[in-house]
Amino acid sequence: MSGIVVVGAGQAGASLVAKLRALGYTGPLTLIGDEGVPPYQRPPLSKKYLLGELPKERLFLRPESFYAEQGITLRLGEAVTGIDTGSRHLMLGAEALAYDQLALTTGAEPRRLPKAVGGGLEGVYSVRRLADIDAMAPEFVPGRRVLIVGGGYIGLEAAAVARLRGLEVTLIEAAPRILQRVAAPETADYMRDLHGAKGVHILESCGLKRLLGSNGRVNAALLADGDQIEVDFVLVGIGVTPATALAEAAGLRLENGIATDALGRSSDPHVWAAGDCASFPRAGAQIRLESVQNAIDQAECVAENMLGAGRPYAPLPWFWSDQYDLKLQIAGLNTGYDRVVIRQSVGARSHWYYARGRFLAVDAMNDPRAFMLGKRLLEGGRTPDPALVADPACDLKTLLA
Template sequence: MSTDSTGTDRGGRERPFVIVGASLGGAKAAQALREAGYTGGIVLIGDEHERPYERPPLSKGYLIGKTDREKIYVHPPQWYAEHDVTLRLGTAVVAIDPAAHTVTLADDGRVEYAKLLLTTGSVPRRLPVPGAEQDGVLYLRRVEDSERIREAFRPDARVMVIGAGWIGLETAAAARAAGAAVTVLEAAELPLLRVLGREVAQVFADLHRDHGVDLRFGVRVTELTGEDGRVTGVRLADGTTVPADAVVVGVGIAPDTALAEAAGLEVDNGVKTDEHLRTSDPDIHAAGDVANAYHPLFGRHLRVEHWANALNQPQTAARAMLGEDAVYDRVPYFFSDQYDLGMEYIGYVEPGGYDRVVFRGDPATREFIAFWLADGRVLAGMNVNVWDVTDPIRELVRSGRTVDAKALADPDVPLTDL
């Protein structure tokens, strides 16, 4: 069976566009379809009971109590009915049948589709050690996870964070803001080492130490100890045990590809798509964390686990679902807030894929821009407590031109002149 961009099959029946994953990406796709003039049915299905919300506040403002719950949602509750979007919450999709153009729900119900968009996101990687299923072992992905973690961050608590990635460091900062004693355990030599490289990773190590965090690098967790089903500590490979009242695990996420794999779609570090976010099935698209999309600027597939992709990719996917020649080629972007440090990162660098880092400003002051270069070309830039520079940094990355490193480091030379 095939359908046209209006959602009508060869038998003349109108089938809806179905979005699996009632997330930021799913909600933005529904919005983009309506803004593009699509008047057919839209069914947005999610296994959470909350209407679509944004995840960055869960490790930032909402976690520390500065962001009201109502502000995390993508749309007000009435938006979906006003835009004729059928929102099915607390509903798990258990199978996709590409030949029949249907999705099967956990209650054995079926929903037909003309076009299907997967915005299933990702799931936290579990800690594969004994004791990891005890109470007090916490993962952050959903709003209720953020609330449980916030409850654990008390002034008298001993909080252990396993993993010094973005989630680990942001939750460590939130725990310190609540007055908890915080220890961060990381297998690598520095936090964010694969992402930022040694030169910039040191900035974040210094930041957390200056705020009283006990950072322990080059360590391996072998067991979570406990008593009466509740975690009491973390045992390391050297035999030492560090006491803990709560353990936050932030050892990465994995794309939620189970539905796609079972449906026979091409999967490789996510659901593989072309630059139009179309999967190996022409009537199925994917966007957000789950999509390993071909990026024409970089000439390779990229799976980006950040908010900006979930925000922006659905616009391209929606237009492509409607038959337009839409291409996703935005430069990757993400941001983080920790203590008094705010940063934005634009670009993409594979681990070890640069030959030098150029600083504009002094990293010791935590007010600077760092540029990752290869053969004189800017691959990425990160502004730390320096604002309104993302556009020129993005242009430097997109241009691919060589730049003078001395001028790049000189704050008196406007970035737009490079």
């Protein structure tokens, strides 16, 4: 018996193998990762870990001993170079490893600046892996100048950490506003005001023409409008792409990532996928969710289905972002919204999204109550009256009655 092999030792891969054992699977189980450390949390990397508030060992999802105790073969620092779905083997260098079932949890890779615009210069960093953070950490010296390219949540979180470390921060966003792809103008306005008050210089509708350097290291940025600014280093946060190279070479169907059915099975009946690399059917499209919550829930659902459960994956998405003393919590997906209702209370604020009168999602800023109640309403398929949502005198709990 060849057993189950999981490729990709991130949050999804670690969750999948742990769930398989918890469900009583006793066969051979292998987890392969191309990094040299056990599976770890990514969200604290660019926050508490970079700030020096969290030691490396506390990033690990489980102690390395857990995998041995559970009979999980953990192969770290090894890259899978190919998959033969016909013979059900994958290649680890010169070694062929057989599988009965295979799960791909390969995650996503950051979009990088092309070398033609200076992406290959020393001092230009992406925020994704532990090694990325370790490499950039010495740059975070008070008074130094950092340019952040990209005004999504990754860029804004990096800006917050840099300001907390006493750096001079300029953030550029090529789109007309920050968070344009993921949040309403009301949320973008709130976040822009927050960062402005903390001293971040945000430039919107501002593209990067190229980075400039001397002796191979970045020292300036030429912006699309012709302005030039001096920098000491650059952080690039312009999104990620699903890591699908292995799947593509193996002939698996791709659509917004590795395309799976509602159970998490790919176009090959013996290959499954979960996490940032995988898309699943929802409302007539193949969607991907890039979040810790999805990585865990989708992986655990796939583990059940690999053992025959037949349970469709039907998540209620939720996300969070920590910036300064702000906790932004998001429930639902705001795709297609046509109305945003603002609820303001002392020290807290929330934005409620509607489409054709139906409640879609909520952004809650330091308002865990609004987040939790909004999440419960979404789980129940209920739409609260916008007038009541906007009334700070209305107890949100009554909306559940």
